[in-house]
Amino acid sequence: MDQDPKERIKAERRAALNAACDLVGGEAKLGELLGKSRSHVSTWKLRGMIPAEMAIPIERVSGVPRHVLRPDLYPVEEAST
Template sequence: MENSCEIAKEKAGGPAALAKALGGVSSQAVSQWKKVPAERVLDVERLTGVSRHELRPDVFGAAPQPEAAE
């Protein structure tokens, strides 16, 4: 979770860029995130491409596994 949060920050161009893209949150707050707040996960996923399941498996569960072809 922590690592996924850091990856999301990097993909967004850093905490300041992610904060600006999200709006309503300071870059200082984003810098301090150890995990993305649950209410921000879907926006962070949309902006960075980092899955909600990676960002907050405690909220969204493990990523669904693709079904095996028969």
């Protein structure tokens, strides 16, 4: 059975946030770098969504691209031919 599209999107966003956490040293460290608590980061993971205003700051501190964190807001631009 195929996964529900909404659940698939949440799983992809959780994976992106997990990658950001791994790259900086964990949920607590990501929260610290962003001026947020570890519980904020944990809640974002649980929901499968980061707040719109956090995509660029997370990208800056972790290197995970904003289009991976929030593709609904930052779609990948197609290369011009």
